[in-house]
Amino acid sequence: MAKCKVSYAPSVRRLPSYLLIVRQSLAHGDEYISGTLIANELNLEPIQVRKDLSITGITGKPKRGYPVAPLITAIESYLNWNNRVEAVVVGAGNLGSALSGFPGFRQHGLYIVAAFDADKSKAGSKIRDIPVYQLDDLSTRIPELGVSVAILTVPSDTAQDVTTKLLEAGIKAIWNFTNVKLKVPDDVVVQNEDLSSGYAMLSVKRRIKSASFMGDAI
Amino acid sequence: MAKCKVSYAPSVRRLPSYLLIVRQSLAHGDEYISGTLIANELNLEPIQVRKDLSITGITGKPKRGYPVAPLITAIESYLNWNNRVEAVVVGAGNLGSALSGFPGFRQHGLYIVAAFDADKSKAGSKIRDIPVYQLDDLSTRIPELGVSVAILTVPSDTAQDVTTKLLEAGIKAIWNFTNVKLKVPDDVVVQNEDLSSGYAMLSVKRRIKSASFMGDAI
DNA sequence: TAGATTGTTAATCGATTAACAATC
DNA sequence: TAGATTGTTAATCGATTAACAATC
Numbered sequence: 001m002a003k004c005k006v007s008y009a010p011s012v013r014r015l016p017s018y019l020l021i022v023r024q025s026l027a028h029g030d031e032y033i034s035g036t037l038i039a040n041e042l043n044l045e046p047i048q049v050r051k052d053l054s055i056t057g058i059t060g061k062p063k064r065g066y067p068v069a070p071l072i073t074a075i076e077s078y079l080n081w082n083n084r085v086e087a088v089v090v091g092a093g094n095l096g097s098a099l100s101g102f103p104g105f106r107q108h109g110l111y112i113v114a115a116f117d118a119d120k121s122k123a124g125s126k127i128r129d130i131p132v133y134q135l136d137d138l139s140t141r142i143p144e145l146g147v148s149v150a151i152l153t154v155p156s157d158t159a160q161d162v163t164t165k166l167l168e169a170g171i172k173a174i175w176n177f178t179n180v181k182l183k184v185p186d187d188v189v190v191q192n193e194d195l196s197s198g199y200a201m202l203s204v205k206r207r208i209k210s211a212s213f214m215g216d217a218i
Numbered sequence: 219m220a221k222c223k224v225s226y227a228p229s230v231r232r233l234p235s236y237l238l239i240v241r242q243s244l245a246h247g248d249e250y251i252s253g254t255l256i257a258n259e260l261n262l263e264p265i266q267v268r269k270d271l272s273i274t275g276i277t278g279k280p281k282r283g284y285p286v287a288p289l290i291t292a293i294e295s296y297l298n299w300n301n302r303v304e305a306v307v308v309g310a311g312n313l314g315s316a317l318s319g320f321p322g323f324r325q326h327g328l329y330i331v332a333a334f335d336a337d338k339s340k341a342g343s344k345i346r347d348i349p350v351y352q353l354d355d356l357s358t359r360i361p362e363l364g365v366s367v368a369i370l371t372v373p374s375d376t377a378q379d380v381t382t383k384l385l386e387a388g389i390k391a392i393w394n395f396t397n398v399k400l401k402v403p404d405d406v407v408v409q410n411e412d413l414s415s416g417y418a419m420l421s422v423k424r425r426i427k428s429a430s431f432m433g434d435a436i
Numbered sequence: 437t438a439g440a441t442t443g444t445t446a447a448t449c450g451a452t453t454a455a456c457a458a459t460c
Numbered sequence: 461t462a463g464a465t466t467g468t469t470a471a472t473c474g475a476t477t478a479a480c481a482a483t484c
Contacts, residue, residue: 004423010475012422016414020397034441042399047477050442062442062483079421094316101312104397108417149424173424175417179238179322181260189427191420193413196234199326199393202409203297204230205222206367206391209407228451252465265453268466280459280466 004189011052012079016108017042018053019075026068034065081109086147087175090162091154092117092132095177099151101128113145118158135162142169149173156180222407229270230297234326235260236271237293244286252283299327304365305393308380309372310335310350313395317369319346331363336376353380360387367391374398 006012021041025033035049042049053066058074060066076082089096092115099105100112115132117123123134133141142150150171154162159180166174173189176182182190224230239259243251253267260267271284276292278284294300307314310333317323318330333350335341341352351359360368368389372380377398384392391407394400400408 004427006419006422006426008475009419012418013412013415016412016418017397017399020414036441045477046441048475051476054443060442063440064484065441079418080425081421085421094312094319098312098316102413104414105417108414108421110417149420172427173420175420179235181235187427189420189423191416191423193416194231194234195320195411196238196322196326197231198409198411199323199328200230200234200297201224201227202367202391202393202407203299203303203326204224205407205409207298208224209222209390209405226451254465263453264465266451269452272467278466281464282460283465 008052008055011055014042014044014048014052015056015075015079018049019072019079019081022066022068022071022075026072030068032061032065033068033071035060037065076109079108081107083109084111085109085149086111086113086145087149087151088113088138088142088145088147089115089130089151089153090135090138090166091152092119092122092127093153093155096151096153097127099153099177100130110149112151113147114141116141118154138165139169142166142171147171149175151175151177152182153177226270226273229273232260232262232266232270233274233293233297236267237290237297237299240284240286240289240293244290248286250279250283251286251289253278255283294327297326299325301327302329303327303367304329304331304363305367305369306331306356306360306363306365307333307348307369307371308353308356308384309370310337310340310345311371311373314369314371315345317371317395318348328367330369331365332359334359336372356383357387360384360389365389367393369393369395370400371395 018038021038022033035053036046039046039049056074056078058066058071087110089100089112096115100115105112112130115127115130116135116138117132118135120134122132125132148171150166152159152163152174156178159178160182163174163182163184167184167188172187174182176190176192179194179196184190236256239256240251253271254264257264257267274292274296276284276289305328307318307330314333318333323330330348333345333348334353334356335350336353338352340350343350366389368384370377370381370392374396377396378400381392381400381402385402385406390405392400394408394410397412397414402408
């Protein structure tokens with residue numbers, strides 16, 4: 001359940017790449033940046049960039065482009081990346097550790113404040129300044145921390161059980177890196193981050209490409 | 219450049235989740251599985267599952283569903299997951315290590331045979347049985363290994379330089395975990411795995427959800 | 437001014453969904 | 461047989477792209 005349809009989903013997915021370029025533009029001291037320039041940078045069509053940016057409410061100037069600083073503000077507030085959001089990582093394995101320490105998240109307003117792991121020997125240790133707790137402690141720690149976002153990187157076979165505990169602890173949004181289709185109530189948001197999907201795309205692209213370069217019809 | 223349009227991209231992205239369920243069905247000893255059942259499992263519409271599966275060429279039996287074993291074969295060969303594909307991980311930081319050791323890849327026919335890192339002190343060590351080499355060595359090692367797929371997890375600022383070296387070494391497909399838009403020739407395939415996009419979606423879903431639960435119009 | 441760029445409106449394209457005959 | 465399920469054909473929906481007037 002809890003199917004949450006985002007309108008303009010493809011546009012939303014492209015906004016972060018625009019934001020990156022516009023921030024570079026700001027660092028470079030530019031006052032305006034054109035949709036054409038952003039499009040060239042990303043191999044997109046200018047019309048698509050303009051259409052995407054319009055959902056943020058920004059308005060540009062003909063001939064000049066979009067004002068850089070207000071554009072950044074517009075994208076950030078559309079994504080709610082101008083507010084600090086705290087999250088916990090659940091499953092401090094390799095992927096969980098990687099995400100815990102990922103510096104790029106800060107630029108999206110995302111701060112990881114704790115990690116949990118089933119391996120009790122990890123409890124009390126730290127991953128890049130982030131305290132690691134026992135998995136069992138999440139019921140008390142999460143309400144204490146007042147966090148409502150969880151990044152889920154536990155093994156598949158425990159994913160649903162851990163999710164149930166997260167829900168009891170007050171988690172309202174789950175960034176799900178497992179391949180399990182989580183069951184959550186309607187007021188909880190889930191974003192599935194599915195590496196298999198990406199690899200499926202790479203695999204098919206490779207097949208198509210090799211076929212086309214052998215002169216075969218696609 | 220090298221824009222490679224995959225037809226049915228959304229369908230391709232859903233195939234891995236179908237494959238997972240169908241494999242479970244095989245393990246359970248089922249002979250047939252219906253599109254309806256797969257759909258229920260994934261909160262999708264049955265018609266969408268049937269349409270997606272049709273691209274693999276599988277054909278089902280009215281009333282019974284799809285034959286499990288042939289369905290697995292059909293999906294796997296459509297994705298080319300029935301052949302062993304060897305890859306290297308470039309950038310053996312946290313994310314690179316996580317991906318190097320990820321057991322799920324084997325089920326997609328993907329085998330990581332080496333890792334490279336700029337940190338020379340890591341050279342000679344192993345990450346889960348996978349040898350780690352110096353970044354400089356990729357020019358010789360990759361042709362030796364005969365690998366044509368690379369998983370790129372280096373810091374953004376070196377991504378393009380490293381990519382250029384990978385191309386020289388004969389890499390033809392890059393699974394790109396950096397946020398850099400890589401420049402590659404037309405015969406090279408790139409699949410961008412962009413965590414920011416996923417987090418943008420989570421952020422917007424959260425905003426929409428909280429608005430709708432406060433009784434606001436969306 | 438001339439020309440590049442925006443933003444709107446309309447057209448096209450592709451994906452999802454609906455309807456339904458065929459069938460095991 | 462009756463009924464659930466497939467696969468096809470058509471309709472709907474949404475995203476992308478095209479065309480172009482407005483404008484700085």
